[in-house]
Amino acid sequence: MPRHQSILTRRSLLGGGLVLGGTALAGCVSPGGSAGSSASPSALSSGGEAGGEISILDDNTNQVFQNGLIETFQEQTGITVRNYEMANFNDLHDRFATMFAGQDTSYDVIMTWAGWSAEFGQAGWLQPLAQDSLPADVIRPALDAVSWDDTVYGLPKFASVQTMFWNKEHFERAGLDPDAAPESWDEFVAAAKKLTTDGRYGYTCDMGNPAGAYQNFLRTMLLCGGELYDADYTPQLDSEAGVEAMTKLVELYRDHEVMNPASLQITNASDLVEVFSQGNTSIVFNWPFQWSVATSDAATTSAATVGNGLIPGINVRSASIDGSEGYAISAFSENKSAALKWLEFAASATSQREIVEKEGWFPVSQEILDDPATEEALPVVATYEQSTEYVTRRYGTPWSNELDQLLSVHVNRAMNGDEEPAAAMRASQQELLPVVEKYLG
């Protein structure tokens, strides 16, 4: 091939241009910019005039908003919902991370829950709300899901606490009283042993992914009377309660052999409901929505055969974990006062009634919780009210994702017998300490 001297120079010129352009671009690239500009926006108070348009990015848990509630909201407030998007829960975190990092203004309201509120709140991506102007009707503990470090970043859209569900038919066939739930861990294990029969396991859970492993471990630790952190957020994973919790889980699986081995690969609550409602397991601890699925037409279980009660405790009578969801306002929103109206609307009695009756989640409005019609529509609410007497925690922190990931590794190893429970907890503790320190130090 012939050589072209002039091309060389032209190309090198071009190359030089690219390098220059790149350097100039590099100057423009200011990765730190996003955080600084929104570090501490002042708290937003309600009560002001609001109008215009808002755009909402929700998960796909609730259908009631697009099935009518949005119209009610528009009529009530005169605010237009320009765009209401329901995205898959599993995709949302990535979407938020990208949008927020790019300081995107296209969404005013986003769905949030415990870990995300802490994480995105700490990042300065959520608009703090003024504590004194929160709606009086909102049940206070439900605010946990939208708060971090004494700052409230949103309002809850439903409350979710795990309770125990059991298959009464299985109980009867195993010679157990279908209406008397196990009240302690030993009773639970004994029942589960009797129920593990006919090629079916007495108990099934969902610890197949990091969030699931965290939830199942945390629940057991709370049942042992433990706390995940002390007052200064020093992790207590390798505490007595932590090791005991891990041991109890491993025993269920390896010694008592009452835990469905599939528990280790079930990655979401809906698959767990599926196993239960097809009659393939007898006891599960799950979120309230299980009731409506397990009593639907597609299920082999029904309202008459599904029992519901408090989760049996180990060193305490009961305890549970929280999975409430809420809405928050993007720090980059250009219509925050209208966005706040949406948050208030979602937490109001109007929306809450539909969420309870049509979707089976617990209400965050005191008025709806006290309404006798609520318990009629959703019998598990009775258990929810009992459960408020016991500890219900979530420990949403900015480092929740890191914790889920590192803990799940050791939970899986312990369950598979590759690590002793004590060693697993010690290792988890060692790995978690620097993470916590990084975010709090």
Add this chain to the structure above:
Amino acid sequence: MNDTAGPRRRVDVGRVAHRVAVALLVVYLVVPFLWMVVYSVYPSENLRSSPMSFAPTDLTLAKYGELFGDSGFVRSMTNSVVVGVATTVICMLLGSLAAYSISRFRFRGSQTLLLAMMTVQAIPAIVLAVPLFVLMRDFGLYDSLTGLVLTYAAFILPLVIWMMVSFFDSIPVNLERAARIDGCSHLGVLRRVVIPLSGPGFAATAIFAFITAWSDFFLAKILTGPNAETLPVRTAAFQGLFATDYTAAATAGVITALPVLALALVAQRWIVQGITEGAVKG
């Protein structure tokens, strides 16, 4: 090896072994996909009972009907088709031009350019997500088909150019010289001589571009919202937190795979031939 098996007796054992191996291979290639098809046409209870029940009376296309009746799903289908076709057209247009230029003129640095393009291929999409998002948003292209097409074009062009260069390399230059002397422009030569001669390779590359654009998940997930959502994103979303519909996931999976499968089957002659002619010589 190559059609040369002689008429020797002892070959028979080998022949049987060969046929068995081929049969196993065919099962291996086809059955997993067929299983997903089965999953999409039976109620999940049938497949979750033990033993599984395959009663023909239970066969149902209900999920297909449901998905085709879902405007969001249909939109994601149209989006995927538009994005796939547009990306392919752009890639083949710009790619063959660039490949021709690299193949025929081998200007200094063209090899470097080729290598640089492969470097682009080496970048994990993950690191580009946020800046691409910012870029798209600033140009008003977030959640738009145009934005997605441009992004895919940039991602797929390097491979297209690479493949096309090796196809063009394998075409004798003499023909073009003749055409040039007859007064044909470079563009004319490319259009009338080079591309027709590299027909199968061209088709194979085009299908490669289409499949790559059609299959992408991660970038589509980051760069699209409700408007420009594509099939893979939609399909993955059937695995939700509180609502997982495996029958729908399998159905969407079949719907996502079928057009590509059909395309690949229709074009199989070109694909095999096209690959023969160039890609592997690179």
Add this chain to the structure above:
Amino acid sequence: MLGRTTLSAVERKDRRFAIFAATPAGLTIAALFLYPLVYAFVLSLYELNDKRPEATRVVGLANYVRLLGDDAFLASLARTGVFCLFTVFGGVAFAVGMGVLLNQRFRGRAVARVLLLVPWAVPPVVNGIMWKLIFDGTYGVANSILMTLGIVDRPVQWLAVPDLTLGVLIFAEVWKLTPFLALMTIASLQSIPANIYRAASIDGAGSWQRFWRMTLPNLRGTIMFLLIVQSMWSIKVFDSIYVLTGGSGGPAGATTTVNFLAYLTTFSYLDRGYGASMSIAIMVIVILVAAFWVLLLGRRDKETRR
């Protein structure tokens, strides 16, 4: 051929055309990659965790140094190595085997070859869903088959035991990607002149010997290409892991390869500076691996070029 002296005018024209023709593609690629790539590189020089906005600062190459001492990164690198060992060496060997198998003459050969396109046409996301349905611990058909055959007596938890999950992932990736490589092998086998085999069979060489002495050396260029392509795919594998493990990295992180760790670091932990350095490192690794194959097997590359 035209004389050397008259060339320069034509040459200049050619050159103008060459640049004109390469520009649109070059611009498209540059427009979309230049900014993101520079951004990514600059980011990798920052301590930047979105959850610690106050700690943002330039740290130079410290992130890269941190990588070298990061157990999680090194473990994911080792995992990627294992994954590549199976998918690249195993996958390419399997592909060559399939290619040789389908290159012989038999009835239905055309159909069998066409079927190689089936896995290729299945998008990675669908591939992940498909294998998840098959290897599900409760309802998966893999267990049903194994139990019916009496190979196992209780369901195997494929996606709960770390080694098994990695195995399923490898199986799924190999299923999807190697048939395409086999197709390339077939294409290349067909370009081997038949007469050299004829000569060999006269020499009395057995089919095994013919394979080692004739087929394999002739496939050298192809195998290099396959190794490069499959290495790139394997190191950057993402979609299948994401779908197969429900967005996590597998039980006990069993399928958390480097690329998945970069994803977790960037998107789950929001440690974007460090995540960027991981991604750049992956890019360098991919280039090094590709270069390694070229150096090892590509010696004759220049000869084959016209």
